[in-house]
Amino acid sequence: xxxxxxxxPRQACRRTRAPEWWDRPxxxxxxxxxxxxxxxxxxxxxxxxxxxxxxxxxxxRFRLTPFRHSQGTQMQRYAPEQLDxxxxxxxxxxxxxxxxxxxxxxxxxxxxxxxxxLNARISAxxxxxxGQNRHYITLPFDATFADERIFCNADIxxxxxxxxxxxxxxxxxxxxxxxxxxxxxxxxxxxPALFDDYPETPSFQLAxxxxxxxxxxxxxxxxxxxGTHRMRGDEAMKAFEAGEAPLRAIPMELGDVMIRDVRxxxxxxxxxxxxxxxxxxxxxxxxxYFRPEVHIDVPQNVFDRLGNRAKRLLRHMPRSGVADSQxxxxxxxxxxxxx
Ligand SMILES: O=C(O)CCC(=O)C(=O)O
Numbered sequence: 550x551x552x553x554x555x556x557x558p559r560q561a562c563r564r565t566r567a568p569e570w571w572d573r574p575x576x577x578x579x580x581x582x583x584x585x586x587x588x589x590x591x592x593x594x595x596x597x598x599x600x601x602x603x604x605x606x607x608x609x610r611f612r613l614t615p616f617r618h619s620q621g622t623q624m625q626r627y628a629p630e631q632l633d634x635x636x637x638x639x640x641x642x643x644x645x646x647x648x649x650x651x652x653x654x655x656x657x658x659x660x661x662x663x664x665x666x667l668n669a670r671i672s673a674x675x676x677x678x679x680g681q682n683r684h685y686i687t688l689p690f691d692a693t694f695a696d697e698r699i700f701c702n703a704d705i706x707x708x709x710x711x712x713x714x715x716x717x718x719x720x721x722x723x724x725x726x727x728x729x730x731x732x733x734x735x736x737x738x739x740x741p742a743l744f745d746d747y748p749e750t751p752s753f754q755l756a757x758x759x760x761x762x763x764x765x766x767x768x769x770x771x772x773x774x775x776g777t778h779r780m781r782g783d784e785a786m787k788a789f790e791a792g793e794a795p796l797r798a799i800p801m802e803l804g805d806v807m808i809r810d811v812r813x814x815x816x817x818x819x820x821x822x823x824x825x826x827x828x829x830x831x832x833x834x835x836x837x838y839f840r841p842e843v844h845i846d847v848p849q850n851v852f853d854r855l856g857n858r859a860k861r862l863l864r865h866m867p868r869s870g871v872a873d874s875q876x877x878x879x880x881x882x883x884x885x886x887x888x
Contacts, residue, residue, distance in 0.1 A: 625703035626650065632704065635808075636711035639752075643778035644809035650704060651759055651804050655696065660761040662693040663827055667726060670876070677879035682730040683817060685881065687723045688829070689873035691851050694722060697859045700831055705757055706858075708808050709833045713752045719862040721832025721843050723881075724761075727769040727820040734818075736774075736789060736796070737885035739811035740840075742782055749779045749812060754834045758807045761827040763800075769820035770798040771807070771828065778810035785814050786887060839865065842880040846871065 627635070627647075639645040667686065670676045676684035688694040700719055709717055740754050764770050774794040777785035788794040794814065799807060809815075811832075820826050832843060846869035852860065 625707065627704050627707065629707075632707040632711060635708045639708060639712050639808060639810070642775045643813035644773060644775075644807055645708060646799070646801070647704060647708075647806045647808070649802065649804040650702065650806045651699060653804050655698060656759070656761055656803055658693055659696075659829070660827070663688075663724065663761060667724075667825060667827070673876070675876060675878050677882050679725065680727075680734045680817060681732045682728040682820075683732075683734070684726050684728070685723060685879060686726065687721075687845075687873075687875040687879060687881075689876075690722060690845050690847050695851050695855075697856060700862070701856070701858050702806075705806060705808065709755055709757070712808075712810075713755055713833060714835050716836055717755075717833045717862065718836045718865050719831060720834050720839070720845065720866070721756075721830060721881075722845050723830050723832075724827045725817065725830060726825045726827045727817055728825050729820055729823055731769060731817070731820045734816040735885060735887075736786075736814050736816045737887060738782065738785075738814060739886065741886045746781070749781060752778070752810045752812075753838050754811050754832065756809050756811050757831040757833065758809065759805065759829050760801050760803060761829065762824065763802050764826060764828070765800055766798065767820075768822045768824065768826040769818050770800050771815060772796040772798050772818055773809065773813050773815035775813075778813040782812075782887060785812075789814050833862075836865065840881075842882070844880075846874045 635645045635647070666688070667684070670686050671684060676686050679685050700722070706717075739756065743750060743753065758771070762768070774785070774789055774796055777788065777794050780788065785794065789796075796814075796816065798818065801807065845863065845866045847863050847866045848871060849868045852863065852868055855863070
């Protein structure tokens, strides 16, 4: 499923030469290891065991770890079979949650960088208002937020590619933030039907959401129906209204990632606490899907510094001179679709 043509150059991998004991015959007390396991010694990956399937492991010198495989600069936590499972869950439910995937330190830095941006955009009246005290803000694609460890995360892309094709594009980097005083949104989908009155197709637009704080019942958990992403809009709404597709709140911890099909019926809920609840949304779509109002302005100098995988993902995004061209006002204003 994964495409190789845009993989970063081999030398970018954190891969070292096999240790010198590699070619020696197995010693008593050693055993063969399944191909999906990696070798770790003092925190450093020594090799990708998938490409060296038949190995002996010195029991005491090296410990077995869950699948941790380096793809370019990205560490992958899940084995292909586990990603297949996630993709099946996604196909059935319209979403899948990867618990504790992203490093909290990175997200805390995002939170620190986001706070002044939130205040400045609200003061300037330059957010897209998505309900009372609820703001949609595009993140500037530079410095903190142009972070390949996040948007090129190998596990996230592993799921995205399985459900939305092997050569997706990234088209959105933004946040949804309900503040105290926010209210329930109407139930909606985030995108119109591709073809009116026809059955829904496989996925073409995904939202990858992760919060910059813990999300509890009090601070405005995202609520979604399960399995409505492949129903025609009117049928999904009928099922919801008949109680056949009830809303479920999704509490999340900092570090959790939700990958969802934006066609599932969902809504935002009230934040009753004093602290904002920022939820990042990274949009990935099939390469032919384009809504001009949903885009990322990628400054050329930032683009030039990115790895090959990131460049490929952003290939259709405008190379603007500035990272924060939406500072004066958001263009993605129509967001709620019923059908
Ligand atoms: O932020 C949330 O919890 C949901 C927001 C949402 O669904 C939207 O604005 O389209």
